[in-house]
Amino acid sequence: MASTAGKVIKCKAAVAWEAGKPLVMEEVEVAPPQAMEVRIKILFTSLCHTDVYFWEAKGQTPVFPRIFGHEAGGIVESVGEGVTELAPGDHVLPVFTGECKDCAHCKSEESNMCTLLRINTDRGVMIGDGQSRFSINGKPIYHFVGTSTFSEYTVVHVGCVAKINPNAPLDKVCVLSCGISTGLGATLNVAKPPRGSTVAVFGLGAVGLAAAEGAKMAGASRIIGVDLNPRRFVEAKKFGVTEFVNPSDFDKPIQEVLTEMTDGGVDRSIECTGNINAMISAFECVHDGWGVAVLVGVPHKDAVFKTHPMNLLNERTLKGTFFGNYKPRSDIPAVVEKYMNKELELEKFITHEVPFSEINKAFEYMLKGDSLRCIIRMQEE
Numbered sequence: 468m469a470s471t472a473g474k475v476i477k478c479k480a481a482v483a484w485e486a487g488k489p490l491v492m493e494e495v496e497v498a499p500p501q502a503m504e505v506r507i508k509i510l511f512t513s514l515c516h517t518d519v520y521f522w523e524a525k526g527q528t529p530v531f532p533r534i535f536g537h538e539a540g541g542i543v544e545s546v547g548e549g550v551t552e553l554a555p556g557d558h559v560l561p562v563f564t565g566e567c568k569d570c571a572h573c574k575s576e577e578s579n580m581c582t583l584l585r586i587n588t589d590r591g592v593m594i595g596d597g598q599s600r601f602s603i604n605g606k607p608i609y610h611f612v613g614t615s616t617f618s619e620y621t622v623v624h625v626g627c628v629a630k631i632n633p634n635a636p637l638d639k640v641c642v643l644s645c646g647i648s649t650g651l652g653a654t655l656n657v658a659k660p661p662r663g664s665t666v667a668v669f670g671l672g673a674v675g676l677a678a679a680e681g682a683k684m685a686g687a688s689r690i691i692g693v694d695l696n697p698r699r700f701v702e703a704k705k706f707g708v709t710e711f712v713n714p715s716d717f718d719k720p721i722q723e724v725l726t727e728m729t730d731g732g733v734d735r736s737i738e739c740t741g742n743i744n745a746m747i748s749a750f751e752c753v754h755d756g757w758g759v760a761v762l763v764g765v766p767h768k769d770a771v772f773k774t775h776p777m778n779l780l781n782e783r784t785l786k787g788t789f790f791g792n793y794k795p796r797s798d799i800p801a802v803v804e805k806y807m808n809k810e811l812e813l814e815k816f817i818t819h820e821v822p823f824s825e826i827n828k829a830f831e832y833m834l835k836g837d838s839l840r841c842i843i844r845m846q847e848e
């Protein structure tokens with residue numbers, strides 16, 4: 468097969484032309500990767516709730532036409548100038564937040580908030596030249612969080628690409644490119660529950676269930692799942708959740724219910740809903756003196772977190788994280804190895820699978836609360 472390196476590739480992509488309208492399969496032109504960029508052939512992608520928020524654009528800035536998608540696995544097709552760590556044929560996971568390896572954040576052991584490549588949900592172009600690499604008849608189609616994986620080929624900054632074990636099945640490990648790493652890391656890297664502690668998880672989607680899985684690995688003895696969707700409680704048992712609370716079953720604030728259930732509050736709580744009231748409850752339900760709450764859900768753009776300062780003075784800690792504090796290039800290959808060594812199960816997060824042509828079904832499953840992760844297969848048999 469003739470090399471496509473340096474040439475424009477024409478391929479299929481699912482384009483969001485308008486907020487909330489079904490994606491449309493289009494033939495797009497994908498420009499070659501420029502300096503410090505990589506062009507990736509996507510084999511599998513999946514849908515995360517963050518894609519849905521920005522597609523709906525109800526509480527987020529509308530940027531259209533746009534190619535969504537940020538949880539995926541693929542193979543490097545070609546690399547741009549200056550790229551030395553990746554080569555065509557490498558198996559990779561693109562990540563919505565990057566690691567330049569050079570800034571103060573990348574050099575800090577505590578942060579993954581790279582100055583150059585940290586998540587920017589409103590930018591629809593590449594950082595190198597402020598242009599999009601996607602077009603239809605010369606008209607640009609915008610990127611999403613630097614990944615745009617709902618396309619057979621995409622261009623990503625090298626700092627947002629994790630090179631992984633080529634034997635890892637991409638149809639499974641693609642979920643480590645966002646949701647599962649985020650939830651797992653939120654618990655293991657940020658909340659850090661001590662062995663024997665009580666952990667509350669708000670929102671039992673894939674991110675929250677990965678947080679619960681992390682709590683189980685850390686040796687938490689009680690893991691309390693909080694969700695409005697009672698169907699989630701059946702699935703959650705497989706992820707170590709030991710008790711379930713549905714806020715709609717109570718007429719008092721859920722933080723009061725949790726405080727009573729745990730004799731003063733939970734030791735750790737991890738919020739994975741994106742709902743501002745759940746975020747406040749997740750903070751206010753932690754025990755005074757030592758409790759730590761970690762926010763993971765992506766909030767409405769106008770949301771304001773409101774709590775009495777006394778809740779903080781009483782020695783509660785409030786934190787937040789993107790991507791579970793993992794640095795994509797340095798840390799994600801080892802998370803993939805956890806799956807390879809059977810220390811981490813991914814199959815149970817994958818509830819649905821659709822061919823690329825039926826990508827809109829993945830949105831329906833998530834909006835109805837039916838799916839955890841729906842894998843979208845790019846190559847149709």
Ligand SMILES: NC(=O)c1ccc[n+]([C@@H]2O[C@H](COP(=O)([O-])OP(=O)(O)OC[C@H]3O[C@@H](n4cnc5c(N)ncnc54)[C@H](O)[C@@H]3O)[C@@H](O)[C@H]2O)c1
Pocket residue numbers: 514515516517520645646649669670671672673674675693694695696699714739740741742744745762763764765766788789790791833836838839
């Ligand atoms: N910080 C990060 O790096 C990062 C990464 C990935 C996803 N996210 C965010 O994490 C959240 C979860 O993503 P997901 O893909 O698992 O979504 P999901 O839709 O599969 O799961 C969310 C769950 O929260 C429940 N929920 C919603 N409102 C609630 C409330 N008020 N109280 C209790 N439960 C409630 C829903 O019923 C659902 O089960 C989203 O907000 C997403 O944008 C953040």
Ligand SMILES: [Zn+2]
Pocket residue numbers: 515516517518537538645646
């Ligand atoms: Zn995501």
Ligand SMILES: [Zn+2]
Pocket residue numbers: 565566567568569570571572573580581582583584
């Ligand atoms: Zn950096």
